[in-house]
Amino acid sequence: MARVLINFAHPALEKSRVHAQLLRIIKNIPGITLNDLYEQYPDLDIDVTREQKLLEQHDIIFMQHPFYWYSAPAMVKQWLDLVLEHGWAYGHTGKALQGKYFGNIISAGGAEHSYQPDGHHGHTVHEFLLPFVQTARLCNMHYVAPFVLYGVHREDTSDIKEDAAELGQVLERLRGEKFDLTPLPGLNYLNQILQLPAQTR
Amino acid sequence: MDQHSLLFQAMVYLAAAIVFVPIAKKMGLGAVLGYLIAGIIIGPSLLGFIGREGEDIMHFAEFGVVMMLFLIGIELEPALLWRLRASILGLGGLQVILSSAAIAGIALLIGQPLNTSLALGMILSLSSTAIVLQTLNEKGWMGTAAGQSAFSVLLFQDIAVIPMLAIFPLLAGNAAPDTAAHTHSLRDNLPGWGQTLVVLGAVAVIIIAGRYLVRPLMRIIARTRVRELFTATALLMVVAIAVLMNLVGLSSALGAFLGGVVLANSEYRHELESDIEPFKGLLLGLFFIAVGASIDFRLIFEQPWLILGLVLGIMTLKGIVLLLLGKIFKLNTDQNLLFAFALADIGEFAFVLLSFTSQAHLMSTEMTAMMTAVVAISMALTPLIMLLYEKVIQPYFTRSEVSTEREADQINEKNPVIIAGFGRFGSMTGRFLRANGIHATILDLDSDRVDALHNLGIKVYYGDASRYDLLVAAGAADAKMLIIATDHPEQTRDIVKMAQRYFPHLQLLVRAENNEDTFELMDLGVLHIYRETVDTSLRVGVDALRMLGQRAYHSERAARTFFRQDERTLKGLSALRDDKKQYINSMKERIEEMEKLISSDRVKTWLDEGQGWDAETLRDEIRGEKEGEE
Numbered sequence: 001m002a003r004v005l006i007n008f009a010h011p012a013l014e015k016s017r018v019h020a021q022l023l024r025i026i027k028n029i030p031g032i033t034l035n036d037l038y039e040q041y042p043d044l045d046i047d048v049t050r051e052q053k054l055l056e057q058h059d060i061i062f063m064q065h066p067f068y069w070y071s072a073p074a075m076v077k078q079w080l081d082l083v084l085e086h087g088w089a090y091g092h093t094g095k096a097l098q099g100k101y102f103g104n105i106i107s108a109g110g111a112e113h114s115y116q117p118d119g120h121h122g123h124t125v126h127e128f129l130l131p132f133v134q135t136a137r138l139c140n141m142h143y144v145a146p147f148v149l150y151g152v153h154r155e156d157t158s159d160i161k162e163d164a165a166e167l168g169q170v171l172e173r174l175r176g177e178k179f180d181l182t183p184l185p186g187l188n189y190l191n192q193i194l195q196l197p198a199q200t201r
Numbered sequence: 202m203d204q205h206s207l208l209f210q211a212m213v214y215l216a217a218a219i220v221f222v223p224i225a226k227k228m229g230l231g232a233v234l235g236y237l238i239a240g241i242i243i244g245p246s247l248l249g250f251i252g253r254e255g256e257d258i259m260h261f262a263e264f265g266v267v268m269m270l271f272l273i274g275i276e277l278e279p280a281l282l283w284r285l286r287a288s289i290l291g292l293g294g295l296q297v298i299l300s301s302a303a304i305a306g307i308a309l310l311i312g313q314p315l316n317t318s319l320a321l322g323m324i325l326s327l328s329s330t331a332i333v334l335q336t337l338n339e340k341g342w343m344g345t346a347a348g349q350s351a352f353s354v355l356l357f358q359d360i361a362v363i364p365m366l367a368i369f370p371l372l373a374g375n376a377a378p379d380t381a382a383h384t385h386s387l388r389d390n391l392p393g394w395g396q397t398l399v400v401l402g403a404v405a406v407i408i409i410a411g412r413y414l415v416r417p418l419m420r421i422i423a424r425t426r427v428r429e430l431f432t433a434t435a436l437l438m439v440v441a442i443a444v445l446m447n448l449v450g451l452s453s454a455l456g457a458f459l460g461g462v463v464l465a466n467s468e469y470r471h472e473l474e475s476d477i478e479p480f481k482g483l484l485l486g487l488f489f490i491a492v493g494a495s496i497d498f499r500l501i502f503e504q505p506w507l508i509l510g511l512v513l514g515i516m517t518l519k520g521i522v523l524l525l526l527g528k529i530f531k532l533n534t535d536q537n538l539l540f541a542f543a544l545a546d547i548g549e550f551a552f553v554l555l556s557f558t559s560q561a562h563l564m565s566t567e568m569t570a571m572m573t574a575v576v577a578i579s580m581a582l583t584p585l586i587m588l589l590y591e592k593v594i595q596p597y598f599t600r601s602e603v604s605t606e607r608e609a610d611q612i613n614e615k616n617p618v619i620i621a622g623f624g625r626f627g628s629m630t631g632r633f634l635r636a637n638g639i640h641a642t643i644l645d646l647d648s649d650r651v652d653a654l655h656n657l658g659i660k661v662y663y664g665d666a667s668r669y670d671l672l673v674a675a676g677a678a679d680a681k682m683l684i685i686a687t688d689h690p691e692q693t694r695d696i697v698k699m700a701q702r703y704f705p706h707l708q709l710l711v712r713a714e715n716n717e718d719t720f721e722l723m724d725l726g727v728l729h730i731y732r733e734t735v736d737t738s739l740r741v742g743v744d745a746l747r748m749l750g751q752r753a754y755h756s757e758r759a760a761r762t763f764f765r766q767d768e769r770t771l772k773g774l775s776a777l778r779d780d781k782k783q784y785i786n787s788m789k790e791r792i793e794e795m796e797k798l799i800s801s802d803r804v805k806t807w808l809d810e811g812q813g814w815d816a817e818t819l820r821d822e823i824r825g826e827k828e829g830e831e
Contacts, residue, residue, distance in 0.1 A: 010814075011754055011814050012752075012754075012755065012814040013752055014751065014752050014755055015814070015817075038752065038753065038754040039752060039753045039754065040753075042752075042753035042754040042756065042757040042758075043757060066814075068813075068814070073814070109819065109820075109823070153819060153820045153823045153824070154823060154824065
């Protein structure tokens with residue numbers, strides 16, 4: 001059974017519609033570790049030892065955050081900078097994360113068609129996420145396809161609830177017994193695992 | 202006394218206080234001396250406005266002392282008593298016993314009968330709680346080793362009056378069989394042991410009433426919700442104790458102290474405290490005025506040398522005993538001197554005890570009158586002696602310690618930071634800097650603390666950082682910054698002025714006590730001002746928000762925003778304040794200030810913080826387009 005860690009970063013969750021809903025679902029799934037970074041480190045003063053220990057204890061690591069300015073809130077950068085230490089996460093002796101799976105769960109304001117070469121934003125979300133992809137590679141992790149909620153600016157409460165339910169199903173599937181993780185990096189979006197057979201191993 | 206003259210007297214007293222206390226304060230003499238001078242000037246010896254019946258005034262004014270002791274009693278926490286037990290019993294006990302014995306021995310040598318000598322010894326061994334505590338507080342020395350020791354001794358003395366008053370009837374019984382029943386005291390027709398019994402009975406009444414009567418009474422009063430009834434009750438309590446004590450011929454002050462102690466653990470303690478406090482202040486002032494007025498200059502001029510000799514002799518004797526004790530209890534020389542200087546006087550209880558001894562024929566009337574003058578003069582001298590200590594002796598120690606320090610290690614160490622004051626505030630800053638490899642030169646006025654720090658290998662100068670030579674010795678000329686973390690705003694401002702004048706290159710980081718103090722520092726042009734409790738209060742606020750379910754990050758940001766806003770508003774208020782400097786009505790001003798601060802808090806809606814993370818406007822825009830498309 002895969003152990004899932006969600007490193008969640010939202011500086012203003014009290015005003016969030018989407019992520020608040022996602023958290024409500026996530027908290028109801030047993031066996032998933034939710035690490036609320038802004039709540040844990042309101043002064044951005046990250047406890048590196050604690051974070052590394054958490055990483056060591058899990059197989060699949062997600063960074064969940066709004067897709068601010070084609071990237072993540074400041075906390076995520078701070079987390080990457082401090083936690084993924086040389087000699088621990090990467091480098092000759094840095095093998096602590098080897099073989100783990102790493103991915104993003106993000107919410108974007110624009111619709112999917114706006115994240116196309118000919119769209120409003122000119123690039124796909126996958127292209128924007130390149131730093132995460134390469135970070136995972138450098139740390140000997142597999143980058144799994146991202147879970148993307150598009151067009152959340154237009155969504156109303158029932159849309160958001162649907163999205164959240166879908167994420168719930170994805171997470172349930174991931175931590176399911178005997179679920180084969182190897183095809184994950186090959187997918188376009190993480191939601192697609194719902195189309196894969198439940199037990200592939 | 203008809204109403205006219207009563208009002209006239211009140212006017213004279215109040216006017217005298219208002220005229221002389223500010224003058225004395227301005228001249229650096231302190232409030233106590235101001236009151237005393239006021240008393241001397243309006244008293245029978247000079248202007249003669251008051252005091253043809255000196256005892257009357259004293260009797261009335263003694264009530265200030267009564268209230269002070271009530272408050273001292275009520276503020277006495279058992280834990281504090283326990284912590285100070287060694288110095289109270291050891292230091293206090295030895296002081297009373299040794300001083301009494303020394304004085305009684307000398308009295309005996311010059312031919313006084315044994316009982317008179319003993320009475321004199323006991324009376325004169327006491328020191329003035331009112332003057333000493335008031336002066337120590339005023340100068341900010343209460344927290345020093347000497348201050349604490351003095352407090353312990355005064356406490357023991359206050360308690361020691363109980364057995365003294367119980368012993369006096371026995372002494373009197375031996376001396377002169379009672380002939381005149383001229384007072385209305387209950388005890389007069391009783392034999393010595395009976396009187397002692399009555400005294401103990403009265404004490405028991407106070408303890409029992411305090412335990413079992415006051416609490417239900419206060420509960421009833423509280424239920425009426427009439428604010429002034431509390432004040433009335435508190436006053437009634439003190440007055441009732443005084444009346445009871447007078448009835449049995451005891452000191453009301455003592456009874457009040459006892460009453461206070463009994464009530465120290467009651468839940469109405471703070472209520473009682475705040476109700477009595479203003480009366481205490483006024484009456485204590487009156488008491489000091491009365492002491493001043495009661496100095497019988499005619500008597501003094503008749504026998505000036507005898508009286509002066511007595512005063513100086515007794516104070517020197519007491520001083521020597523105190524110095525000896527300070528040595529035994531390991532006070533530093535300068536602290537020991539302060540301790541001895543503070544307690545060498547004779548206390549207000551002496552007046553009470555003296556009036557009793559003359560009634561009981563323990564002493565002749567002339568002798569009582571002379572002793573009263575001696576006591577009053579010694580009390581009047583106390584603030585002066587303390588002033589002498591502050592201006593002459595303390596600087597001497599400051600200099601000498603500095604000079605030895607300088608030879609020791611000034612050459613090889615040039616610290617970029619000087620910290621003035623290493624109490625609970627400065628020590629935190631100092632430790633933090635030290636932990637980060639920044640060494641600071643520390644100046645502190647508490648020699649015991651200085652010694653302790655020396656033992657830890659921290660470079661410390663003992664002394665007053667507002668002194669130029671001390672700052673020089675501390676390396677102010679080469680240092681980068683001066684952190685001023687002293688307890689007392691006035692002292693802080695002195696240091697600021699000194700530093701600005703002679704070391705303008707120093708960055709000043711200054712601790713401020715409150716907003717008022719902050720304004721003063723702003724007026725001096727200080728840029729970095731740190732109000733001492735602001736950060737802690739806001740941390741409490743942050744934790745409170747978090748515990749109420751708000752996000753940690755939001756709470757932290759809200760606190761920082763609030764802090765910045767507060768600082769800004771304060772600066773605005775400071776500018777406003779400059780415009781109307783004439784108008785100083787501090788309480789009213791403070792309320793207005795608070796109103797302005799609070800109303801500026803409301804201007805901001807705290808949840809508006811961090812618009813970028815919310816994008817509500819963006820959402821609205823997109824939804825607008827969407828509707829447009831459809």
